[in-house]
Amino acid sequence: MDRWVAWHEAYDVAGSALGRRLSLVARHIRQAVEALPPGEVRLVSLCAGQGHDVVRALAGHPRRGDVRGGLVELNPTNAGIARERIAGAGLDGLRVVEADAGDTGNYAEFVPADVVLVCGVFGNIGEEDIRRTVLALPELAAPGATVVWTRHRREPDVTGRIREWFAEGGFREVAFDAPPEHEIGVGVHQLVGPPRPRTTQRLFSFPG
Numbered sequence: 001m002d003r004w005v006a007w008h009e010a011y012d013v014a015g016s017a018l019g020r021r022l023s024l025v026a027r028h029i030r031q032a033v034e035a036l037p038p039g040e041v042r043l044v045s046l047c048a049g050q051g052h053d054v055v056r057a058l059a060g061h062p063r064r065g066d067v068r069g070g071l072v073e074l075n076p077t078n079a080g081i082a083r084e085r086i087a088g089a090g091l092d093g094l095r096v097v098e099a100d101a102g103d104t105g106n107y108a109e110f111v112p113a114d115v116v117l118v119c120g121v122f123g124n125i126g127e128e129d130i131r132r133t134v135l136a137l138p139e140l141a142a143p144g145a146t147v148v149w150t151r152h153r154r155e156p157d158v159t160g161r162i163r164e165w166f167a168e169g170g171f172r173e174v175a176f177d178a179p180p181e182h183e184i185g186v187g188v189h190q191l192v193g194p195p196r197p198r199t200t201q202r203l204f205s206f207p208g
């Protein structure tokens, strides 16, 4: 099985760090959606995998019909599973695109977004790429948008620097979860600075 398909199996392991991370991320997605005024909610997920987070957050949610946007995922198997999962959850306004999330050109139809998910990305790319991505998020975000992101806290723990880059990029910190029993970090940042027009650029590349 492909590495990135197999990666998702830990979601099903009772007591896993990934399972815990999922509950935290899903809670933050729900809170972000519920804080928005009635009407359309635009959402985009970078490297969306199998869509566990949006499905956990929004399946059965009264506002699931308001949610529009895209899940950008390169792996065809994961993209296919995500499609099935979002259809099963009644998230009919979401579309999965099989594309490179490191290329900002692939977000054209989904931005500016009110909710931006960057989960399972920062642990797989270098610090330069993380910083470039964080500083480019105002190009994908609507005014007041919420970004939910993750990064493990294993040494050398770079979550402190990531939080500083969000501040530099015009975001205020809403939450940072660092449960002591797992080396996971879940951040929530809200854009308080101005959004920026989208430029075409390469944000990051996953190694090999």
Ligand SMILES: C[S@@+](CC[C@H](N)C(=O)[O-])C[C@H]1O[C@@H](n2cnc3c(N)ncnc32)[C@H](O)[C@@H]1O
Pocket (backbone or CB within 6 Å): 004, 005, 007, 046, 047, 048, 049, 050, 051, 052, 053, 072, 073, 074, 075, 078, 099, 100, 101, 102, 118, 119, 120, 121, 124, 205, 206
């Ligand atoms: C660690 S998983 C995270 C998946 C999901 N966001 C989650 O948290 O459950 C990383 C995902 O990124 C995908 N991926 C890797 N490089 C990518 C790229 N350049 N563009 C889009 N997806 C990519 C992998 O196939 C994998 O599904």
